[in-house]
Structure formats: structure tokens, C-alpha cells
Amino acid sequence: MSEILRVETLKKSYDGFLAVNGVSFSVAKGELKALIGPNGAGKSTCFNMLMGQLKPTEGEVFFEGERITGHKPRDIWRRGVGRTFQITGTYQSMTVIENVQMALMSHHRKIFSFGSRAWKLYREEAFEFLETVSMQDQADRPCSILAYGDLKRLELAIALCHRPRLLLMDEPTAGMAPSARVELMQLVADIVRDQGVSVLFTEHDMDVVFAHSHHIMVLNRGELIADGDATAVRNNPQVQEVYLGGGTLFKEESHA
């Protein structure tokens, strides 16, 4: 099995406090992997280090065998890593399709182009990406009036634009209605299957996690306490303690 992402003893400390403490793992090609853990476990910190928003105190990150530790987000993106945010980051002053076109312009290295009309560029290509996330009907609406779930889907479309080989999704379903969550994750699973993209995502909703991920990692107080398939993780005593202590219960059969 060839791995696409490898993380080695990643550490991040803030004034002596270790937010992430020596985390190592890998993501395989075509894998849909979840990173879970209670609030403050260090999930987002971990994610931000992978994507370059934060510089690790220690440790290394390799994408397709090449070291990307401490690289800028835009460089990591160019290598073929896409990401979505916990709090959506879209361009409020543009239409839905222009948001996607913007990412395409960046992908085609048209940022410093002054001649053409931006809204005419890559419109058809962008439309296809919107179709992928079923947003084609809203293509010409201003982004600022979208519903939250639609914003999340739009962000996914943006992240897919440069045909990434790895997608990092920080709480992709946060703030969405349960039915919408299932829909979105089904979409992600389809993308993984159809396009061979690997996905690493963090999530609060355990239903989502157990229903869709191939593998699950559990982070607690900055340390990785479990890494395996759903059953292994569910039966891990350490994990049970963390989650029972935290008051969150596993619903065993919910995904069936």
C-alpha cells in the first residue's frame, strides 16, 4: 500500500504548552481517514500544520515522499493538496461560480493576468465542479446569501479545482443539519471512490465518522491514542475512557 501523506513526530508548543505532542501517522492513497478527538485535543492545530498555516515546533510532514514541513499553504496546495475549513472561507463579494473560477485561475496561473475578463474564464470547467457538488443551480447567486450547508459544498468544489490527490477537511459537516451531513459525506466518499482522492478529515459527529471513514485516528491531549479501523478504535479501552469521560457515547449500530 503506497502512502500519500506521512507525518513524523509532529509537535507544536505554545509557551511551553504542548498542543500537539509527537504525533505520527500516514494516509494511504485512496483512503478516507478520520481524525477525531474531544475539544482541545489538537485536531485543528494538527491540520493547520499539515497545510502550512502553522509551523511545527518539531517533526516532519511528507507529501508523496517529499518533505513539505513549514512550506506555505499556497505551495502545499500547488503540490496537490486541497483543504476546506472549519469556518468556511469563501469570497463573499463574488458569485458562487466565480468562487470556483478564482481557484481555477490560480490553478492555471492566471493571477497576474491583466488582460482578460475574469468572469469569462474557465466558466464551463467551474460549472462542472459545481455539478459535482450539486450546486449548479445556484451558480450565479451572490455567495453572500448562500445557506451554510451550501457554503460548505461550495468550499468543497473550490478544493477540488486543482484535482488534488489529497484533501484535508476540517470538520466538513459542522453546523449542518443531520440529513445534509450524510449527503455531504456521501458526496465525499463518492469523490474518493471515483477520483482516487485521499481524504483526511476531522469530525465531531461520530455517526459521520463511523459511517464513512476507512480508518480512524483518535487524538487526545495532543497525543495519538488510537489508529485503526472502526472496530479496533471502538474497542480501544483508552478511547472509550476518553469519550465516556467526556460524556460522548458511541452509538454502535447507527451506521448500519
Add this chain to the structure above:
Amino acid sequence: MNFLRRTVLATAAAMALVPAAGFAQETIKVGEINHYKRMAAFAEPYKLGIELALSEINEAGGVLGQELEFIFRDDQGDPAEAVKIAEELMTRDGAVMLTGTILSHVGLALSSFAAEKGYLYLASEPLADSLVWKSGNPYTFRLRASTWVQAAMLAEEAAKTDAIKYATIAPNYAYGQDAVEAFKANLKRLKPEVEFVAEQWPALFKIDAGAEVQAIERAKPDAIYNVTFGTDLAKFVRDGGDRGLFDGRNVYGLLTGEPEYLEPLGDEAPEGWFVTGFPWYGFEDGTPGKTFVDAYTEATGETPKIGSLVGYMTAQSIAAGIEAAGATDTESLVAAFEGLTVENTPIGELTYREIDNQSTLGAWVGTTALEDGKGVMVDWEYKDPAPYMPSDEDITAMRPAE
């Protein structure tokens, strides 16, 4: 009460400002551009002086048989705005010539514009000597006594003492720098052994008086040359007085004796400074100066400032110029202004020199003293500028070839 009077005056003035297009009466119009808001303390007496002269001129039949009228415009102290207004005054409002401005840079902008477009500009109040010398042109004339001359008068007095070490303090802009340069050049010429041990350059109207006084004190000068004015002067005098900076030192103050600057100081006005200024309170009955002061006081209810005098003489000069030209086209006016003699001004006869278009207005020099809790000039005399001017050759060399 003060407020009420101002409001009434203001309303009257505002109405006067609306161009009186509807009246059939033909008038000869002069465009007057100034910083009525930004430099209100200086511009208001100036305007009152003009208005006084205008009423006298028009009572006596106007010029060329027509009424003389000034159109007053505010340029916000912005040279570009002044140039725009000048164009409007000349091309739309039918002004025959331009005058005005206190700030030198606005005057210089107008002067350059006047030369380019072929308009006559009488720079009434600007202090910069480059208006008539380094940047002089045939279309620009200047009324106010030159900075060089006033500094030379002070330097002459300074040279009589045995002070050797001098400190200077001047606002950090062109006028201040010119004034210091002129004083140094004249004093060195008269007394080569003097040295300048400190040169202080506070930003205009932002003086840090305590620091400036300390810096001058530290240099231990025998005498001090002051060019600061307005609020800077007040703070400098106050701090310097408190800290004993002026004790046992001669101080020479350029413009310090002008009522604009001396009056606000009240009973804290410095004593024993040798200054240039405008001692209107000392004019004797029967002199033209006293006649002007009385007429001004009666007409406005205020005591005159130097600006009042300049404004008054501006209107007088323009009336005389137009009368002498016998016409209102620029060419005739320029020809008339060259060497123009204006009779019966508050200082007697005034001439616009052919060599550099500068008027022969001189300056009053004297010593400051306190009288009835007010700063005044005593032992003053009016000095003719001629002996203090640079030589004709120097002036010709400075002025751009025409």
C-alpha cells in the same frame, strides 16, 4: 456680544461675497485671493483694511470714473486651489488683475501662473523674497517690505553691540530659513567675527518651547535672533522668560513687534527686545499714519494690525495703478505699475521699483516694552528700505532674464 457682532459682520460679508451679477452699474473688479479661514487672524484685518480704502476711493469717485470692487475668494491655503480661483476670477468674473495671499507658497504659485497667462498679480502680503528676486517675473509686483530688508535692519542694530555668539530660532520652513540666512549674511558682513553657536528650527506652530529654550541655553549665546511668531512666539517667550533665557541677553525679533503677535502676549510680552513691527499707537497727530489709524479705528471698532495697513495700501496701490494706466488691460496695467508712485499712503509716498517690482514700503524698528499691561514698541523709527536692499547688480543677477 462679541459673537453677535461677528455674526452680523459675517452675514453682511457673506452677502457681499455673492457675485452681484444683476447690477447694471459698471465696476472695475479686482480678484483678491486669500486664506480667510486658515489664516483668519491675519486675513481679517487685511480685508478690513482693503474695505476701508475701497470706501474712501469710491467716495472720491472711484477709478477711471467707475467704482472699484474687490472680489474676495478663499483658497483654503492651497496653491492649486488658488490657481483655479485665479483663472475663474480673470476669465469669468471679469477681474482686471489679481492680488492677495499671505502664505508665500500660494503667492509663488499665483505669481508663476500670472506670468504664464499674462495676468497682473500684486502680491500683497507674502514674505518670500523669491517672489521678486529669484523667481521674479514682469507680471508680479510685491507690496510688503522684504524679509531681507527687515533682517538687515535688525542685523545693523546687532552689529553695534559687542555680542559675538549668536543663537537663532526660526520656524522650519522657507520663510524662517530665508530670515535666518538674511540676518546671518548681513551681520557677518558688518561684523565678521560673530559666530552662530546654535540654530533651532521648530516646526511651524508646533514648537516644543521647553526643549528649544534648553537647547539655546546650552549653547550659551550672547544674543538671540528670533523669527518665531504667533503661538510659537507665545510659547517661546513664556518658557524662555520662566527659565531666564533672555536675562542679560540681547534679543532681536523679526516681526515680533507687529500687533498680530505682540497683542496676544498681553502682560507677558517680552521687554527690551529689538524688533520690527507696527507701532500705530505712537503715531503723532497730523501724520498720514495717524490719519489712517483713526479712520480704521472708527470704521471697524478695532485697532489696526500690520495686515490692516497692508490691505489698505494694497487697495490704494491698485487704484493708483489703474488710474495711471488709464485702461484696464494687463499690458497697460503692468506698464503703469513699473515705477508707479502712490501718493498719500499712511507712510507717505510709495513707489514700485522698476528694477524688481518691489515696493518701497519700509519697516518700523524699535524696542519692546510693557505699558499698561500691554506690549508696545518704544524708541521706534520708520526706516526706508533703500539702504538695506541688495545692490542693483545683485538683484539683476538674481532675477531670471526677462
Add this chain to the structure above:
Amino acid sequence: MAFLFAQFLTGLANAAALFLVASGLSLIFGVTRIVNFAHGSFYMLGAFIGIYLMEILPGAVGFWGAILLTGIAVGLIGAFVEMVVLRPIYRAPELFQLVATFGVILVIQDLALMIWGAEDRLGPRAPGLRGVWRIFGEPVPKYDIILIAITPFILFALWYLITKTRLGVLVRAATQDREMVGALGVNQAWLFTGVFALGSALAGWGGALQLPKGGADLLMDFNIIGAVFVVVVIGGMGSLPGAFIASVLISVLNVFGVTYLPQSTLVLMFVVMAVVLIIRPYGLLGREEVAGEHGQVGAPETPIRPYGPMGQALIAALLLGLALLPLFVDQFMLILTIDMVIFALFAASLHFILGSGGLVSFGHAAFFGGGAYAAALLVFHTDTPMELAFLFAPLAAGLLALGIGWFCIRLTGVYFAMLTLAFSQLVWSLAFQWRAVTRGDDGLVNIWPSEWLSGTETYYYFALILGVGGILFLRHVIHSPFGYALRAGRDSPRQAEATGIDVKRVQFVAFALAGAMAGLAGGIFVFAKGSVFPTELEIAKSFDALIVVFLGGVKTLAGGVVGAGFMTVVEDWLTRLEYWRLLLGLVIIAVVIVMPEGIVGTLRTLWRRIRNTDEETV
């Protein structure tokens, strides 16, 4: 040694009034996010009211009582201004309020002139505190010692207010998170009013306390505002201890500057500010600004689109009208139109980085004046032909923008604004002080166009083609991928960076482009006026552009141009009247209140409402 100590004391005494005024501004900004240009006006009011009260209240009790009352009076005036002028526009785009405060400055200036007259007033002495005490043999004015002694008490009182009282808790909470305070059920409107009143009162106290060292005059509002902003920024916006440290730092440095570098008086504090901001981008004690992370306050901008057939037809008609103008109007109208075109291009260039880029520059005049000076210097010193010198204007301004942008782009929000201000002030002082080259404020004169261009009509076409060309070019860029990337970086820098856009680089290029266009405007300007002076580089010039952009509407594309046209006409008309500043101030305030989205923005909304179009369509 004794001399150095005495100098240090002078600096401390100067810091007192500065700290009072600056702490007020810092407080107001921290809580309400209003950049209050009118703060200097409250300081001036404090001085005038202080003198008035001191004249009626006799003796030492009267003197100190007058100071106390002055603060209260100015605080009440501040509360009035906040309620009448600012409260209606809190939901307007960020920094929009500064336009309103500019209107307040104009109104207060003329009111002060009406009430107190034009003459400078000398401040009364503090009873019993005339003269000096000797410290190590050096004379130190008694009142200086009193000021030095009072300042820590003021700092302590403020500290107590902020940390120990309920108001203080709310103020701190609001400084950190405004929405949170609203969510806690606190009446935000009254909190803002209270803070604004307190901040104004502090400025008023500052004005009254400095009276025994100076006085009151009509220029003191503008004269202090620069220093106050510098102090607040160096200290860190919203930080009171920061404001204290910075006032002491600036005042003491200034005293030493006066002694050892007497020519430095114009720039020293701006140099210090630039250095501090380059090393510590958020001031000494400031925190990183979070505003703008999740978009700007107020309604988001609507998607942009080039004009449709009708819009294009209108623009074409307008241009045709302008082209035919010389056939119908007199020479002065042409000159006024040239002025308008120059100003419109200048404003459009600022609008380009401000609107599309979200970069609020307070120093854009550096490029306008820089371009004008570049061309003028060539003509003046080397007799370069006008055509060549003219080309140099946008070029030099663009290069200047590259240099300044390199330092500034790394900052955001108000700190970016203040660093651009500092740099523009450095450029100004260079033009002002380097007399051998620039002739200082005597300016460069006789910079007229070549023979073939010198007629008013010819120059009108020249200005029209280049000015309108520049504006259209900027519009074109906004619709290009680069313009979109610029907006993307403004809307969500995080997403932009995560999708391969080098946001800072895009902003850097945009900044340089805007600088070059401002320089082009400066080039047209200098040959239209025939002279250039340091006034074209002044802070006031930068603010002129800023104000018309906001007035026209930041979140529109035509805002800058329309605002500039509006302002040129209104100003030309109003300055003919005696109390034009009062009227202009009221006009500005009225426009701001009635049209919180700016002229273009509000007209657009109205138009939509009339046509009853669906909000969603583009």
C-alpha cells in the same frame, strides 16, 4: 548630567497633555473602532472652553475647577456628536465613520471662529505656579513639575476605571469582541456614547491642562492630531499603558531631537513610528487586529460586472459630452473639469486598493505628489522636455510605491494605514526640507506644458484622455483575473492562500499600480497648475482622496470617481461663501447619515428598490 535630567523632565511634562489626548483616542478606537479625526477638535475646544472658564472662575480653586469643568463640558459635546452624527452610521462599512468625523472637524473649526474670533489666545497661568524651581541647578518651570506629578494619577485613575469598574469591564470586553457585548444584553449604543464622551473629555482635559504652557488658537486641532495618532499607534491601538509609554517616548525623544538634531522637528516622530511598526507591526503593547478576518462590517459587496449595454451607453454619452464640452462652456469650466478629472483619477487609484484590495492607505498623497514632483524636478533642474518628464511621473510614483509597499504590505488594517501615513510624511519632509533640490515650500514653479499643449482646450483634451484612460484602465484591471485575486485576498486571505494565491504579492503589485496611477494624476496636475508645493504631499491631501472614496461608496466601482466629482463641485460652490467650512462639514455629515453606503451605493440600492429587482440577481 543635570542638563540631561532637566531635558528628560521637559519631555515628561510635554507627555502629559499628549497622553491625555492620545488615551482618549485610543479608548474610542478600542471600543468603537472609530478612527476619530475630530479628536484634535475636542482638544481645541478644551483649550478655548478652559480659557473662558478660567476667566470667570478666580483663584487657584477656580483654575483647577475650570479644568475639571472643561473636561465635563467637552465630554458632553462629544456625547452629542456621537449620538447625532456617529450613532446612525455604526453599521456602515468599517472606517466610514472617519468621513463623518472629518465633517465634524470642519463644523467645529467654523463654530470656534464664530464664537471666539480669529485671534490667538494666551493661556492663563496656573495661580502660584509661575516661575521655576531649580533641580540640580537647572531651572524647571513649576507647572512642568505639576504636570509630571499629575500624569501618573491620571494613568492610575484610568487604569482603575478600566480594571475595577463595571464600565471598565464592558469597555475591555468590547475592545476584545464587540459582538459579544451586544450578545450579553448590554446596551451597546450607550456604551459607545459613554466611551466617546469619556474619550472626548480626556481630550478636553488635555487642551485645558496645556493652557499655562501655551494657549488656544484655531490651528491647534490639526497641529496635534498627527502626534496623537503617532502615539496611539506606537503604543498599540486600544492600549492605555501603551499610549502612556508612547507619549513619554515621543516627548522625550523630541526634546533630545531638538537639542542634538534641530532640523529633525518635522519628521522625528514619524521616523520613530515607522521603525516601531516595522519591528512590532501592532505597536508596543497592541494586539494583532482581528477585524476584517471574517469580512467587513456592514452588508457585503455585491458581485461586480462590467456595465451592460445601457450602462455602456451612458458612459459613452458622458464621455462624448466631455469631449464636446469645449464647444459649449467657457475656459473656467474646462479648468474646473480638468481639476475634476485629476482628482477623480487620484481617488480612483486609492479606491482601487481600498475597495478591491481592502488596503486603507492614509498616505496616498505620497504618490500623487511624488509623481508631480518627479516630473517637476526633471523640468526644473534639467530642462527635460515636458513630454518626457510627464512620463516620469507615473513611473517614479510606481517605483516609490514599490519601495513603500515593501514595508507596508506586511501590515493590515489601521496599522497598515498608519505606516503608509508615516512614509508619506517622510516623503513630505524630504520635499519640505531638502531645499537645494526641491526648494522647500517655495516649491517648484514655472512647470508649464510644451507649446503645443499650452492652450487650455488642448490641455483639457490631454487631461481628459489620460485621466479617463487611467480610470478605465483601473476598471479593466478590476475585472481581470488580477482584480479578482485582489478581491479574493480581501474577502478571505485564508482561502486565497490555501488555493495558491500569494495574497501579499498581489497586494504589493496592486499597491504599486495604484501608486503609478496616482502619479499619473500628479503629472497631469503639475502641468495644469504650473507649480508644485509640499502641500500636494500633505496628510490633508491623502485624506481628501480618502474622504471622497468613502463619500462615493467604497463597495462600488464608481465610488471614487463620483465622490471626487461631487466634492470638486460642492467645494467650488461652497467656498464662495463666508462660512463654507461649516456648510461643507454639514453637507458631509448629511451625506454620510442619509447615504451610509456612499452616494453610488445608496443610489444603486434606491434604483433597485424602484425597479423592484430581486436582490439576488447580479
